[in-house]
Amino acid sequence: MYVDNSLSSAQTPAVDWGRKGWMTMMRQVWRLAKRPVGDIADGDLVFREEPIPELRDGQILVQVGYLSLDPTNRIWMSDMEQYMPPVGIGDPMRGGVVGRVVASRNPAFPEGALAAGLGEWASHIVTDGTGMSLFPELPGISIAAAFGTFGVVGPTAYFGLLDIGQPKPGETLVVGAAAGGVGQIVGQIGKIKGCKVIGIAGGPEKCRFVTQELGFDHAIDYKAQDVGAALDRLAPDGVDINFEQVGGPIMSAVISRMKLFGRIPLCGMISGYNATDAHEEPGRWTLILMRRLTIRGFIVTDFAPRFGESFQQLAQWMMEGKIKTRQDIRPGLEQANETVKLLYSGGNFGKLLVEVSKL
Amino acid sequence: MYVDNSLSSAQTPAVDWGRKGWMTMMRQVWRLAKRPVGDIADGDLVFREEPIPELRDGQILVQVGYLSLDPTNRIWMSDMEQYMPPVGIGDPMRGGVVGRVVASRNPAFPEGALAAGLGEWASHIVTDGTGMSLFPELPGISIAAAFGTFGVVGPTAYFGLLDIGQPKPGETLVVGAAAGGVGQIVGQIGKIKGCKVIGIAGGPEKCRFVTQELGFDHAIDYKAQDVGAALDRLAPDGVDINFEQVGGPIMSAVISRMKLFGRIPLCGMISGYNATDAHEEPGRWTLILMRRLTIRGFIVTDFAPRFGESFQQLAQWMMEGKIKTRQDIRPGLEQANETVKLLYSGGNFGKLLVEVSKL
Numbered sequence: 001m002y003v004d005n006s007l008s009s010a011q012t013p014a015v016d017w018g019r020k021g022w023m024t025m026m027r028q029v030w031r032l033a034k035r036p037v038g039d040i041a042d043g044d045l046v047f048r049e050e051p052i053p054e055l056r057d058g059q060i061l062v063q064v065g066y067l068s069l070d071p072t073n074r075i076w077m078s079d080m081e082q083y084m085p086p087v088g089i090g091d092p093m094r095g096g097v098v099g100r101v102v103a104s105r106n107p108a109f110p111e112g113a114l115a116a117g118l119g120e121w122a123s124h125i126v127t128d129g130t131g132m133s134l135f136p137e138l139p140g141i142s143i144a145a146a147f148g149t150f151g152v153v154g155p156t157a158y159f160g161l162l163d164i165g166q167p168k169p170g171e172t173l174v175v176g177a178a179a180g181g182v183g184q185i186v187g188q189i190g191k192i193k194g195c196k197v198i199g200i201a202g203g204p205e206k207c208r209f210v211t212q213e214l215g216f217d218h219a220i221d222y223k224a225q226d227v228g229a230a231l232d233r234l235a236p237d238g239v240d241i242n243f244e245q246v247g248g249p250i251m252s253a254v255i256s257r258m259k260l261f262g263r264i265p266l267c268g269m270i271s272g273y274n275a276t277d278a279h280e281e282p283g284r285w286t287l288i289l290m291r292r293l294t295i296r297g298f299i300v301t302d303f304a305p306r307f308g309e310s311f312q313q314l315a316q317w318m319m320e321g322k323i324k325t326r327q328d329i330r331p332g333l334e335q336a337n338e339t340v341k342l343l344y345s346g347g348n349f350g351k352l353l354v355e356v357s358k359l
Numbered sequence: 360m361y362v363d364n365s366l367s368s369a370q371t372p373a374v375d376w377g378r379k380g381w382m383t384m385m386r387q388v389w390r391l392a393k394r395p396v397g398d399i400a401d402g403d404l405v406f407r408e409e410p411i412p413e414l415r416d417g418q419i420l421v422q423v424g425y426l427s428l429d430p431t432n433r434i435w436m437s438d439m440e441q442y443m444p445p446v447g448i449g450d451p452m453r454g455g456v457v458g459r460v461v462a463s464r465n466p467a468f469p470e471g472a473l474a475a476g477l478g479e480w481a482s483h484i485v486t487d488g489t490g491m492s493l494f495p496e497l498p499g500i501s502i503a504a505a506f507g508t509f510g511v512v513g514p515t516a517y518f519g520l521l522d523i524g525q526p527k528p529g530e531t532l533v534v535g536a537a538a539g540g541v542g543q544i545v546g547q548i549g550k551i552k553g554c555k556v557i558g559i560a561g562g563p564e565k566c567r568f569v570t571q572e573l574g575f576d577h578a579i580d581y582k583a584q585d586v587g588a589a590l591d592r593l594a595p596d597g598v599d600i601n602f603e604q605v606g607g608p609i610m611s612a613v614i615s616r617m618k619l620f621g622r623i624p625l626c627g628m629i630s631g632y633n634a635t636d637a638h639e640e641p642g643r644w645t646l647i648l649m650r651r652l653t654i655r656g657f658i659v660t661d662f663a664p665r666f667g668e669s670f671q672q673l674a675q676w677m678m679e680g681k682i683k684t685r686q687d688i689r690p691g692l693e694q695a696n697e698t699v700k701l702l703y704s705g706g707n708f709g710k711l712l713v714e715v716s717k718l
Contacts, residue, residue: 081649283642289656290440297648
């Protein structure tokens with residue numbers, strides 16, 4: 001089958017993606033059939049094979065190489081209050097992608113270029129380029145590593161930590177989900193800025209990774225240790241910056257140990273995304289007041305006008321070997337509905353990507 | 360009696376405060392006998408008459424004119440986590456004061472000058488001047504108005520709103536305890552900065568005051584109205600800045616109506632200061648994230664190095680008639696333990712001061 005063929009082999013000679021015979025071309029796509037209640041269940045997302053519409057002026061066809069799976073995907077599936085419109089019922093599931101421009105009627109995206117941005121859980125995407133940009137190929141850095149670093153998580157870590165966290169040498173930085181896509185970068189930037197970095201991760205393998213591979217000062221295994229007690233031991237004077245992506249009792253344990261004038265960049269609450277009740281951790285209003293904490297919620301797109309700054313700096317740090325990133329690459333678009341669940345169970349180890357086709 | 364005499368008449372010819380006969384001089388002072396449980400009760404504070412110690416080198420004797428009563432007084436009486444050491448059991452109760460230097464062995468505070476700062480609930484204070492500064496007499500502004508504006512509340516309003524709230528023309532500012540010491544100034548600065556200002560206050564008289572006297576755009580009487588419903592009507596697009604001093608359900612009603620990128624300067628939680636349980640309003644972590652709110656706790660002393668800036672600007676606005684302040688002046692140091700309770704019942708109308716002696 002045509003689409004299967006294009007998915008399975010990047011070595012296949014270039015296909016004639018021109019207008020001729022267009023209607024015979026198909027794509028695979030996940031559509032949201034209904035909003036999950038609690039955990040994502042079979043039938044919430046449906047996998048379809050569909051004809052690819054003919055390109056209109058200004059449009060491009062992108063063959064997706066990697067699909068980024070991110071905690072916020074679960075938010076987009078819901079109709080909870082959120083920072084973009086939720087994915088509509090029946091619409092293609094939204095996701096970050098990088099892929100090859102295989103046909104173009106838009107001079108900004110020439111055929112053969114890599115393009116990345118907000119796309120769909122699909123083998124191919126037809127778009128006018130809104131929300132996409134050309135994606136550079138960096139010497140010595142694989143496309144997966146570059147996309148897994150610069151796609152979403154790099155700017156999230158960069159702006160959240162530097163703009164909101166404002167790390168100073170000698171300060172103590174705590175980062176949860178430390179072996180995840182954002183966490184691993186946050187901790188390494190913290191080290192570059194001279195902080196004592198404590199990562200919180202699930203299991204000894206991830207804890208070893210962030211300390212031995214990434215150079216964090218300490219790691220706390222939340223599956224085996226009492227996070228609060230461990231913090232009391234590792235940071236007896238308290239925490240200056242808590243880069244918060246998780247929420248729940250771990251967040252509460254960290255917040256209650258914040259120092260005066262501490263900062264909490266808040267970019268996720270993954271522990272609650274699958275909750276069916278409206279439970280939230282208790283307010284810590286009095287503590288925020290007495291310790292004069294700053295809490296600021298943010299979404300990476302808030303910093304979109306400055307993405308270039310973060311890409312440039314992160315690329316430099318990567319090429320200098322100061323930042324390493326680990327990707328957890330899972331094959332198969334058709335498994336994406338299962339693969340995404342790893343995020344909510346802590347099953348991924350590194351930035352979670354689906355390899356949709358070889359780039 | 361000597362002290363009574365000095366308290367009741369500023370017209371009394373200057374007393375010889377020199378060393379001779381010093382031991383015969385007495386002062387009145389409130390001391391903290393035990394920490395209140397819930398509301399302040401009889402016997403928590405005790406009123407004493409005590410000899411005034413002889414001045415040592417570097418010390419001054421201040422005859423207190425006005426004692427500032429502030430919500431935070433209740434915090435200082437407790438041993439809850441707080442931003443300064445709590446008042447020790449048996450120690451004089453801490454409070455903001457302005458008074459006349461009636462004896463000085465410190466050239467920075469000449470006799471006859473006005474001095475203001477953090478002092479004691481007392482008729483006279485012996486101090487080396489730590490935490491005190493000279494207090495200017497402003498043309499056309501009474502000492503009570505100047506002290507009631509510049510003592511604590513002015514910088515609180517100024518830095519909280521301008522530095523943290525960052526008001527922009529056309530934005531919607533909500534201020535609770537609007538007729539109180541801080542609230543009345545916050546709202547007027549908000550108007551100067553071009554905001555739509557909505558005050559929340561208890562009772563029609565205070566609501567009329569903030570709209571008709573101070574020029575707020577709207578007032579919500581929390582004793583008679585549903586605050587949330589009123590906000591839906593008065594600010595259908597939501598709230599950009601919530602200057603928060605109150606906490607409790609009113610805070611929750613405002614926060615749930617914050618706009619994207621809203622700011623919450625948080626300088627008090629008065630509704631909970633007398634609580635005997637550890638209840639706090641629910642956390643709004645998901646909302647903080649999704650709307651990318653900034654919440655920052657602060658205490659006015661955090662901005663102490665910049666107090667001069669606030670005093671200068673506030674004085675200018677007062678002399679231009681752009682800021683008016685109302686004081687609620689209650690006579691009698693010996694009633695201070697009762698007067699302070701007005702803050703927690705909403706019984707004061709304007710900045711609450713005790714007139715300790717005529718200045």
